[in-house]
Amino acid sequence: MAENSEKVASLMGTRRLADAVRAAKIAAAQRSDVVIDIREADRARLEILAEELRPVAEELDPHDDLFDFALSGGPTSRLWIDGTAHVMMARDRRTYRFVRETRLGRVTLVESTEPRTVADHVTTYxxxxxxxxxxxxxxxxxxxxxxxDPARLRTQPERGVEPLRQIEHGPTAQKTNEVPRAGGSNEFVVGLVWLLIGIVLGAGALFALASWYGLRLG
Incomplete structure (x- = not known):
């Protein structure tokens, strides 16, 4: 128990020391116009925000490459959230500005002097x-x-059951689900009528021919 207490106290002391160093950098920048001090103060403020976002970064998958949570240096320090969004300090060096780069230009998502407020917006993002x-x-x-898609589900046949239109009994067999045409009986009646008409006309022609031949013989 004594060793665990010493470890906890050591970690808390390290955390408090880091916070004290950041506070000293910020205070020194406020008392000075040196560019280096101002950059150090911006970076210190962004480190405070990064500490607020540490629980969020730890919940993400370590192999997830969508988010960065990386602090970059240079003339303007930035805390990158992903490839298009980052947090930077405004001109007053006290306001956090959460922005995102889009095709239409840079969009400011939130501005606040409180790191907790910005951290909440970043978490939502x-x-x-x-x-x-x-x-x-x-x-x-x-x-x-x-x-x-209900229509797609209706058109998909069940496994092991072939569609009815694909079942054939031979190379020349008709499809089993085809319905006989309703006009088949009508065509049969019309053909029969024309056949009777032909018979009547043929009989009449034979009778006329026989009568004419009998007159000539007489």
Whole structure:
């Protein structure tokens, strides 16, 4: 128990020392106009915000390459959330500015002097990006389309059952689900009528021919 207490006290002391160093950098920058001190103060403030966001970064998958949570240096220090969004300090060096780069230009998502307020907005942004990515995966894999389209489900035959139109009994056999045409009986009646008319006309022609031949003989 004594060793554990010493470890906890040591960690807390290290955390308090780091916070004290950041506070000293910020105080020194406020008393000086040196560019280096101002950059150090900006970086110190962003480190405070990074500490607020540490629990969020730890909950993400270590292999997830969508988010960065990386602090970059240079003339302007930035805390990168992902490839398009980052937090920077405003011109007053006290206001956190959470921005995102888009095709239409830079969009400011939130501005605040409180790191906790900015951290809450960043957490909401991360959650929205995760939901957007999951929806994009659901659309591209095609599973949701097959599962959500009732018409597609009706056209898909069950496994092991062939569609009725594909069942044939021979190379020249008709498809089993074809319905006989309703006009077949009508065509038969019309053909029979024309046959009777032909018989009557033929008999009349033979009778006329026989009468004419009898007159000539007489």
């Amino acid at each position: 991360v959650a929205e990006r995760i939901v957007e990515r999951d929806r994009a995966y659901a659309v591209t894999d095609g599973i949701s389309e097959r599962a959500g």
